[in-house]
Amino acid sequence: MTLLQAENLSIEFQTPDGVVKAVNDVSFSIGAGETVALVGESGSGKSQIALSVLGLLAGNARTSGTVTYQGKNLLEMQQNELNSIRAKEIAMIFQDPMTSLNPYMTIERQLNESLEQHEGLKGAAARKRVLEAMDAVRIPDAKNRLKAYPHEFSGGMRQRIVIAMALMCSPKLILADEPTTALDVTVQAQIMALLKEIQRESDMSVLLITHDLGVVAGACEKTLVLYAGRVMEQAGTLDLFETPSHPYTRGLLRAVPNIQDAVGDLRSIAGQPPNQMVPPPGCPFAPRCENRTEQCDRELPPLVGDIRHQRACWRPVEELV
């Protein structure tokens, strides 16, 4: 059953220098209990997609297309209708636990305010739920840390608090925007394992936004690869890793360092993403692509193929370098 469906979602920003097209024509769906990954480098628009779902885009953003949740288009919802969905139905885990917690409020207050808002829960009942959530994300000595402030926790602990915050009202969908990027590697692994475990137990759906293919491999059923605000390839995660069919996906996979041939240079994709103020007429990846033809520079390749594995590339898979 589809929980969330985005169709032809486009997001642009009005800036003093012109219109920046951050996301173009992106479609995807998330089923109940499913984990979908949005992968791409910085600036590919992946975070903006998550923000648009909850109506949290900056004031100068314009959206088009639809994001349907329970039959309603989230993009056209009124503020108070959105507020009843935020945290209760769809919650978000933000990227940087150092800045996404309010430094002037106690942990308990920041955790219980969504309970108060959505379930009218206060006092002892609310505290019980807060402690449960803190236990669920393994914050040690939770009882004595209720009145602590964010700066009294380490980065990893703060991210656990951010996760607990998203779990408070048992939402059906969690948008996890690079939940481990700001953390060091060992803590990253712990947090990802924690997320997976919580998801298994509660049957939530997750939209995982990341630039780290290593994170995706173990965690997600479906993966969308974004480049310059467009979907380049989408497939089941295993399928994508076994038969990457877009030059960009292949480039990304090649750039993942391999422990076996650790000696030598790190691989990268040469070049820079295009200027999204004046996008090139053809494939956005063409300027950096080893397989480029004249057609690639001229025309935008559509996303085609079997619904289980789609790609946006003019060149047949067999011909790719």
Next chain:
Amino acid sequence: MLKYSLRRSLAVVPTLLSLIIICFFLMRLAPGGPFTSERPLPPAIMANVLERYGLDQPLHIQLWTYIKNIVFHFDFGPSFSQRDYTVNDLIAAGFPVTLTYGFWSAVFVLALGIPLGVVAALRQNSFWDYIMTGFAIFSQIFPNFVLAPLLVLLFTLALGWLPGGGWNGGHWSYIIMPAVALGTSYLANVARITRSSLLEILGAPYIRTARAKGLPERTILIRHALKPTLLPVISYMSPVFVYMITGSVFVDVFFSTGGIGQKFIDAAYTRDYSVILGLAILYSVLTFVLNLLVDLAYAAIDPKVRSGLK
């Protein structure tokens, strides 16, 4: 917190002491003295007068006597120019006046400035925002010595609503104009600082987190944004508070309030050593007390500062 306050209070003693010493010698360096006049007094009378006030003693003895009297008797000495008055008397008469209108001026500044800034930030680039910005600019080009006469012209001479000067035991009608004249330019600054501070805070990631919880905007503003918004306002107000409750010399003189600013001016003209010294000490003690209060207010708002105090 109490321990911190005590520690801070102790640390102020050497500061005060050096301040007294510096002021003491600075004043003696200024030409003339409290009893110099165009027609010199006969030497015998002069000697009598000097002896009466202890000015015939060597400087270091004078200083020592002065400090001793303050510490043991809380006596700041007699006024040199106003016979039969001590410095304690003069401060007791003038300070309550400036404290009263200074306090109301601060209330006026904060109670109006903060809401104005908040409205301007929430309605950024709207009519109200422009009104506020315009007001801020106007109050800068109308400092209190321009504003005060204008207020008197309007409310005393034209409309006849408010008395144009005097104090009358601190009746409210006598407080309004000094308080407004003293506060207006600070009011504009407070509004401006509140506006830009709130705008910055509203863009912070933790405000987005609060929005993602489905909280109404009003709750976000009051619960999440207000405290951090006020931090720069508090920093700004710290020296302003001192200035306000010690009174503006101009406001005191213009409205003839009998406040302490007027006494400072008079004392400077007449080389009234003890009054100047007494007022300097009063100012610095107030500065210290208010700085401490501001630091404590900071600690009350910011948990990071609070844990630093422990």
